[in-house]
Amino acid sequence: GEGGDDEGEDESIGELCVRGPQVFGKYWGKPDATSEAFDDDGFFRTGDTVQLSGSPPSWKIVGRTSVDIIKYSGYKISALDIENKLLQHPSIRECAVVGIADEVRGQLVG
Known part of the structure; x- marks a missing residue:
């Protein structure tokens, strides 16, 4: 990950991306917005920044990716x-x- 501490605990920070049947597939009538919102593997970029840490590992929302x-x-x-x-x-x-x-x-x- 992009961090860590003295106890060897992993602390990775990145953007939360989701994919699955419950996630919408496109913006209606907005192909440019759709291509910006989804990566090449079909994951939706939520814009939320999350941190993975702890044992057992858990996700914590730490902010918005661009802000x-x-x-x-x-x-x-x-x-x-x-x-x-x-x-x-x-x-x-x-x-x-x-x-x-x-x-x-x-x-x-x-």
């Missing part, structure tokens, strides 16, 4: 995770974490 993930020097950082940590501080009632464009690192956490 809540900050890409810093090859790492995928969940803005939602940082916000949740900040909100644990008694002096912080609201916060927002965003990616700031950076030519060298891709994005900085701001």
